[in-house]
Structures are given as structure tokens and as C-alpha cells.
Amino acid sequence: MTKAIMIQGTGSNVGKSMIVAGLLRACARRGLQVRPFKPQNMSNNAAVTVNGGEIGRAQALQARAAGVEPHTDMNPILLKPQSATGAQVIVQGQVAGHQEAAAFGANKAALMPAVLQSFQRLANDCDLIIVEGAGSPAETNLRTGDIANMGFARAAGVPVILMGDIDRGGVIAQIVGTQAVLEEDDNALIRGFAVNKFRGDRSLFDKGRDDIARRTGWPSLGVIPWFDSAHRLPAEDVMDLPARSRSGGSGCVIAVPRLPRIANFDDLDPLAAEPGVDLRMIMPGTPLPAEADLVLLVGSKATISDLAAFRAEGWDIDLAAHVRRGGHVLGICGGYQMLGRTLSDPDGLEGLTGMVEGLGHLEVDTIMAPLKHLSLKTGTHPASGTALEGYEIHIGETTGADCAGAWLSFDGLREGAASRNGRVSGCYMHGIFSSDAFRRAYLAGFGVESALSFEDGVEDALNALADHVEQFMDVDFLLELAEEI
Structure with a gap:
């Protein structure tokens, strides 16, 4: 019936x-x-x-x-x-x-x-x-x-x-x-x-x-x-992304470059909901803001071509200046891969075969591989002791010296990488900012006091x-x- x-x-x-x-x-x-x-x-x-x-x-x-x-x-x-x-x-x-x-x-x-x-x-x-x-x-x-x-x-x-x-x-x-x-x-x-x-x-x-x-x-x-x-509801379409921006607001400035094949941008939703966060979608033709506290590189469905687009906008120069000024950078999934030294695609999974130089802010290298990682996971942020939930959805394996600075733990395994000074970091796990305790601990490092319950807000x-x-x-x-x- x-x-x-x-x-x-x-x-x-x-x-x-x-x-x-x-x-x-x-x-x-x-x-x-x-x-x-x-x-x-x-x-x-x-x-x-x-x-x-x-x-x-x-x-x-x-x-x-x-x-x-x-x-x-x-x-x-x-x-x-x-x-x-x-x-x-x-x-x-x-x-x-x-x-x-x-x-x-x-x-x-x-x-x-x-x-x-x-x-x-x-x-x-x-x-x-x-x-x-x-x-x-x-x-x-x-x-x-x-x-x-x-x-x-x-x-x-x-x-x-x-x-x-x-x-x-x-x-x-x-x-x-x-x-x-x-x-x-x-x-x-x-x-x-x-x-x-x-x-x-x-x-x-x-x-x-x-x-x-x-x-x-x-x-x-x-x-x-x-x-x-x-x-207040997760965005489906990339056309909805500008509405997530609150440029001109007060609080911690988080700049997010809008790349052509941006993916899994629901990572931004909990940050956009935070009253103490000034989340800015940086559209093509606009430089990364000098006043940014954090530059956030989110996922990409075509990491190597989006990296080329990032450079074509001159954002690589802006990002290097941001790092020199002591700014923080976080890369999630494709953004994490871009922050490394090299990206290799020997099988042409994203297009042409070959290797390209990454942005060089993390001592890691990524090799694209046919296996697609798809899983829901639970974990912790050891530095704050907070619990996490997240999900993996990517191709590629990332290794290198900065993986010793893995700053997350999922299913008992260390996850991600961080530079020696801790200001540049990356991970493969999406959805981490939906975990209230972790998000509060992370944003506290930027002077943000949060009382937001994101999931309750969605309900x-x-x-x-x-x-x-x-x-x-x-x-x-x-x-x-x-x-x-």
C-alpha cells in the first residue's frame, strides 16, 4: 500500500x-x-x-x-x-x-x-x-x-x-x-x-x-x-555558497577560496552558524583578505585542476604572505592534498597523468590511487580531549614528515598532518566541525567563545x-x- x-x-x-x-x-x-x-x-x-x-x-x-x-x-x-x-x-x-x-x-x-x-x-x-x-x-x-x-x-x-x-x-x-x-x-x-x-x-x-x-x-x-x-540547513548546491558568507561581520575571520570544483562544502555550515565567526567566501578575482585569522581550503572533486585555478587567481602568493604573517591554514581532503609538496596522478584518475607541485606548506606528498575511501568514523581531538564524528570520501594516499604531527585520531589511528609550528594543518576527515565540543575547542584558539549546538539548530x-x-x-x-x- x-x-x-x-x-x-x-x-x-x-x-x-x-x-x-x-x-x-x-x-x-x-x-x-x-x-x-x-x-x-x-x-x-x-x-x-x-x-x-x-x-x-x-x-x-x-x-x-x-x-x-x-x-x-x-x-x-x-x-x-x-x-x-x-x-x-x-x-x-x-x-x-x-x-x-x-x-x-x-x-x-x-x-x-x-x-x-x-x-x-x-x-x-x-x-x-x-x-x-x-x-x-x-x-x-x-x-x-x-x-x-x-x-x-x-x-x-x-x-x-x-x-x-x-x-x-x-x-x-x-x-x-x-x-x-x-x-x-x-x-x-x-x-x-x-x-x-x-x-x-x-x-x-x-x-x-x-x-x-x-x-x-x-x-x-x-x-x-x-x-x-x-x-541554517546544509547547502546542496554550489550556487548557495555565497549565502554562507557573512563578510563584514565581527569576530574570527575565516577565508574560504571558492574553487571551481569545490566539494563537500557542508564542512562550512557549522562555522557559518557561529555568531563569533566572520566566514568569507572568497570569489575569483578577489584576493585573500590580509586580516584573515584562518584560511580554510575545503574539498575538491578535481584537486589538481583546482590547484591550478588557485594559482591562476594569485591565491598561492596571498597564502604564502598569510603564513609569513603568522596566520593559520587548515586543509580538508582536497585542500589538505594541495597544501603538500607534490600531488601525483599516475593513472590519470583526475585527467592527465603526471605530478605537480603542491603549495608546499606541509611536508607531505600525495599519490592518487583508484581505491576510494568511503566511511563514517568516530574519533577524538587529542589536544582538547573532545570527541569527534566525521566521514571519509576521497581518493589518494598522503605521507610525509608532517604526518608525525597528526592532530586527530579516528578509530584508533592517527589522522592528518601539521607543520612543526602547528599553524598549518590538514586532514581527510569531513564533518568534524559539526561536533560541538571539538568546534568550540578549535575556535577557542582564535578567541571565539561558542555556545552553539549545531545539530540542535538543524533540527x-x-x-x-x-x-x-x-x-x-x-x-x-x-x-x-x-x-x-
Whole structure:
């Protein structure tokens, strides 16, 4: 008796992920066993699951909203861009290879059996699946072989709610235009529409809402105002990164260079939430600020090419000056690899084979290797005695003299490296700043007094989001529209 319904958008970043999370929490609070599902995602912000795979960060947050552990079946196809035209393909949590966009477009239909297999496994253990589409079904050039939007909806027999983004303007054309370009059988699956990200007096859009309903024949499920606490939830898309910045604020200045293939940037979320931290995303064309207390290099899906981009911006010169002034530097995962003496890629896992010089601030060397480390771990920060939780998601092995300065311990093994003066350090473990006690101890070294409970804040934001969705979206009607699968 499992039911399902799908939220598709008129475009990317219309708020599908967030609304699905809110719906899941709202339905879970009603006593329903609910699960998130996204057939295909494209993101370098991934989460490690309890069954040893990886999925998009948004689906991990949605699982949390539903009150269950993340599982690879919740996002069976994950594309992780490594270049402008190519991506690593993750199938049911594991690396299946690398494909250029044209080849993936031609071959994606072959992945539908894996998508449907994961969907059916989820359906065996819940009352309701809320499915999230990707991009827009109106991209008719991508319709052949589609597994992300209407192709999946038709294959699985799942009804659709279409969501538009009024903050971008033109939402009437977004929704009416989508109906105009869809095939008749695709349109037949759409049961209603919703408008997201409204600012101001909602009554001013009543005529617009009614015009959409008149032109499409679809009922409205609501006009949803802008959710002011969205910044308190982990970001999925790299487009959301500038909103994490609070440049001009007070407190410890942490500068984060925005590299082209930045990955697993959820490491920034707990820092962005700290009142005593001035977190600054440094965009291309902007120097690293001289007043920075800490320069933080986060993960990368293409470490060697991002290192080249770092140098092209002149940030290597800025970083060297920062170190000479006595500033601190922390590298996580790809950022850790960049801080070493050399990076070698003998198998061309990231592109061309060969070796490049690192930034040279740590006495370590990294060799890229085919084995991908994927695991959830617990550990400690020996210097403060605080407990830690984190996750590994990387290729490459790093060794060298500064590994003797390993400053973390996970599963009984020393982790990371630090320079002799302790001002430059790195590690492979993501998620460490979500551990409140460790984050407080780490930031205390920069004069920050923290009382923030980050995970409690995420829970509060999810509950507030559920309240928001219940107030402004017709959840009862949505549940009526869901169909058995």
C-alpha cells in the first residue's frame, strides 16, 4: 500500500530539495513512515551512508527530516562533475566510471533498471515516498532516455506536482510554458502546481495563481513564502555558497577560496552558524583578505585542476604572505592534498597523468590511487580531549614528515598532518566541525567563545520548515494526490 508523489521544478534551484525535506518532516510528524528519493542528482556535495556508499547531501538531509538513516537507494544515480563536460558516475553508492556529458546522455536510459530497483526496495519499507526531480522536465532536449523527471515518473507510475520559483520572476510563464512543451502523456501525470519563494503580501499574487490554474487546468497546492531559516540547513548546491558568507561581520575571520570544483562544502555550515565567526567566501578575482585569522581550503572533486585555478587567481602568493604573517591554514581532503609538496596522478584518475607541485606548506606528498575511501568514523581531538564524528570520501594516499604531527585520531589511528609550528594543518576527515565540543575547542584558539549546538539548530530548522510547509502548502491535498505504486 505504499504511495508516492513527485515534486518537479520548472528549473534548477527552485527550492525542490528544501520543500521535499519540509514535507517529509511534516508527514513523519503525522506518524507516516516516509522516505526521500531522487533518481538522479548532480552535486559534488555528497554524504556517506551507513551501507558504505555515497549520495547527494540533499537526500541525506531529507532522510534526517524523515527520521531515518541515509541509504544509497535514496539517490541511486549521482553525477559528480570533474570538468566542464565530464563527471564521475556513482551508481547505487559506488563509482561506476567517468563519462563525458554527451556519452552519458546517450547511455543514461541503461541506468533506469538500477533506479527502479532502488525505488522498489524503498517502497518495501514505508508508507510514502516523496520523490524529487532534477532540473526541469521542460528541457525537451534531454527527454529521450530521461531517468530524472518525467521518464522516471512514467516508468514508476508516480504523479507529479510542478513547482515554480517566483523569486526569479516570470513564474506564470515558467509553469504554463512547461505544460506547453511537455508531451501529452507527461502532462497527464501532473496533478497540480505550487509557487515557491514568495516575498511580501501573498494576496497580491492571487490573480496570478488563478491565471496559472485557468491556463493549465491544474489546481494550486499553495504559494509558499520565502523560508528565512533556509541558511541554517546544509547547502546542496554550489550556487548557495555565497549565502554562507557573512563578510563584514565581527569576530574570527575565516577565508574560504571558492574553487571551481569545490566539494563537500557542508564542512562550512557549522562555522557559518557561529555568531563569533566572520566566514568569507572568497570569489575569483578577489584576493585573500590580509586580516584573515584562518584560511580554510575545503574539498575538491578535481584537486589538481583546482590547484591550478588557485594559482591562476594569485591565491598561492596571498597564502604564502598569510603564513609569513603568522596566520593559520587548515586543509580538508582536497585542500589538505594541495597544501603538500607534490600531488601525483599516475593513472590519470583526475585527467592527465603526471605530478605537480603542491603549495608546499606541509611536508607531505600525495599519490592518487583508484581505491576510494568511503566511511563514517568516530574519533577524538587529542589536544582538547573532545570527541569527534566525521566521514571519509576521497581518493589518494598522503605521507610525509608532517604526518608525525597528526592532530586527530579516528578509530584508533592517527589522522592528518601539521607543520612543526602547528599553524598549518590538514586532514581527510569531513564533518568534524559539526561536533560541538571539538568546534568550540578549535575556535577557542582564535578567541571565539561558542555556545552553539549545531545539530540542535538543524533540527529546529527542519521543524520550522515543516511548520512553514504545513501553513502555506495544502499537505492534506498532496497526500490525497499521492498514488499507490
